[in-house]
């Protein structure tokens with residue numbers, strides 16, 4: 001069953017389309033990455049999902065219920081970490097967590113709270129306004145998880161966290177997903193998305209560029225970089241390689257056919273070149289080639 005279902009949603013700010021005709025399904029128990037360059041429309045999409053802003057068009061179903069009609073009922077089942085964390089500065093962290101639990105009609109589980117506080121080094125006695133950016137983010141993470149949500153929506157949750165906390169947060173999200181929680185997160189950290197997510201959606205200029213299953217995305221795809229005075233691109237194209245970037249003395253190509261054919265061709269062309277490298281394609285390469293090749297329009 002889809003936990004998040006977006007049907008042709010759009011968001012216009014005046015005439016500017018921040019999100020345009022975006023349809024997406026996130027199934028129960030998935031660890032779903034939502035990636036795209038700055039200003040692509042990730043936060044706008046999340047804000048529409050959570051009914052913080054109204055869609056200009058399209059419809060949204062969350063946890064099987066129609067939004068915005070089911071707003072409060074659905075939000076009780078969701079944990080959310082915003083990209084820009086803002087709570088009342090005068091509130092102590094412990095009070096903030098108590099209010100979160102009250103909203104979700106839940107009692108404090110001391111053992112669980114202690115575990116999160118230890119994991120993220122959160123000081124319950126501090127005033128929220130006195131915390132650093134990273135520590136505010138960690139409090140937001142605890143607030144998002146403490147009421148045991150079925151769906152976690154996290155907007156660049158690792159922003160401001162140090163590498164140790166990055167790792168701890170991703171491990172905790174993975175643990176939640178293994179317990180059946182659906183995780184939907186936007187991120188600029190492609191390595192982490194690649195390591196943890198089962199699916200990834202690419203968004204650019206407000207449009208969905210594609211959804212990829214990360215278990216198959218990079219299988220058998222090679223990235224070949226050729227450097228030299230004369231690049232034998234026709235010979236590479238003849239064996240099925242596709243050019244993804246071409247400069248005067250350097251070209252990058254993808255290849256996903258028979259490897260013996262590739263290596264035979266490379267051994268023939270290598271003597272005329274300055275350098276040849278062959279790598280497995282990773283998410284970063286996929287991301288870069290997708291963004292370099294396609295320029296979506298905004299109307």
Ligand SMILES: Nc1ncnc2c1ncn2[C@@H]1O[C@H](COP(=O)(O)OP(=O)(O)OP(=O)(O)O)[C@@H](O)[C@H]1O
Pocket residue numbers: 013018036037038039040041042043044045083
């Ligand atoms: N309230 C608003 N009024 C006008 N334009 C807006 C508004 N909110 C967002 N935008 C524009 O919509 C576009 C998408 O912004 P959004 O914050 O969704 O991008 P993002 O993918 O989350 O970016 P980042 O990775 O930098 O956080 C941007 O060009 C942004 O300037």
